[in-house]
Amino acid sequence: ERERERESAMAGGGNSEKKTEGVGGGGTDWTDALHIPKETMNKIIQNYFVTEGYVDAARQFERESGTSDPTVDLDSIKDRMLIRRAVQKGEVEEAIDRVNDLNPEILEHDSKLFFHLQQQRLIELIRQQDLEKALLFAQEYLAPLGEENPGFLEELEKTLALLAFEDPFMSPVGDLLGVQRRQQAASELNSAILHAQCQEKEPKLPNLLKLLKWSQSRLDATDAPYPKMEDFETGETTC
Numbered sequence: 001e002r003e004r005e006r007e008s009a010m011a012g013g014g015n016s017e018k019k020t021e022g023v024g025g026g027g028t029d030w031t032d033a034l035h036i037p038k039e040t041m042n043k044i045i046q047n048y049f050v051t052e053g054y055v056d057a058a059r060q061f062e063r064e065s066g067t068s069d070p071t072v073d074l075d076s077i078k079d080r081m082l083i084r085r086a087v088q089k090g091e092v093e094e095a096i097d098r099v100n101d102l103n104p105e106i107l108e109h110d111s112k113l114f115f116h117l118q119q120q121r122l123i124e125l126i127r128q129q130d131l132e133k134a135l136l137f138a139q140e141y142l143a144p145l146g147e148e149n150p151g152f153l154e155e156l157e158k159t160l161a162l163l164a165f166e167d168p169f170m171s172p173v174g175d176l177l178g179v180q181r182r183q184q185a186a187s188e189l190n191s192a193i194l195h196a197q198c199q200e201k202e203p204k205l206p207n208l209l210k211l212l213k214w215s216q217s218r219l220d221a222t223d224a225p226y227p228k229m230e231d232f233e234t235g236e237t238t239c
Contacts, residue, residue, distance in 0.1 A: 051194065083193065117185060138160060216229065
């Protein structure tokens with residue numbers, strides 16, 4: 001009788017050991033292993049809305065999910081978005097004025113950001129084909145910045161090269177006149193404002209999705225079965 005009990009116990013121990021095999025080994029329940037608390041997911045979503053400036057969506061999500069961050073002032077998002085949109089529309093001088101009204105130390109302590117905004121002002125003058133004003137602006141505002149920091153000279157020379165072409169849009173440096181350049185300047189300024197407000201510069205969600213894609217590509221190279229997310233819009237998985 002004791003022998004049968006010992007064999008039964010050993011059999012039970014074997015089953016227990018099998019159930020605790022590593023993830024992907026066939027014994028672990030992926031549902032339990034990959035469980036993410038709803039509160040954590042809500043915080044990630046709210047972080048995206050706040051960082052990207054979707055204030056209305058942030059307010060509604062806060063009400064519906066009960067997710068709130070006492071360190072985030074949703075009213076301040078509007079000011080940040082007005083600044084961001086001004087740069088995206090090419091109204092850089094207005095954006096600089098708004099930033100200084102919001103917090104003058106942002107540009108005062110970030111010479112690289114200030115140079116890039118002034119550089120964007122020059123680009124906008126060239127876009128408007130106001131070449132005389134563009135030259136005067138470069139001499140008065142950008143040349144002194146280049147003297148203080150030689151690292152800016154290369155970027156300044158590249159921008160001034162636009163003036164050498166009859167059609168700067170078709171020049172080798174015509175990409176400076178593209179919408180993407182405005183977006184880049186707007187994102188850099190947006191990140192600086194978030195940093196000054198003790199918030200994260202970038203939303204967590206895009207980086208998490210990149211990490212997920214990378215992890216799945218690594219798992220695809222193995223024979224381990226796992227619930228792969230095929231559709232990132234719906235979050236549906238296949239095993």
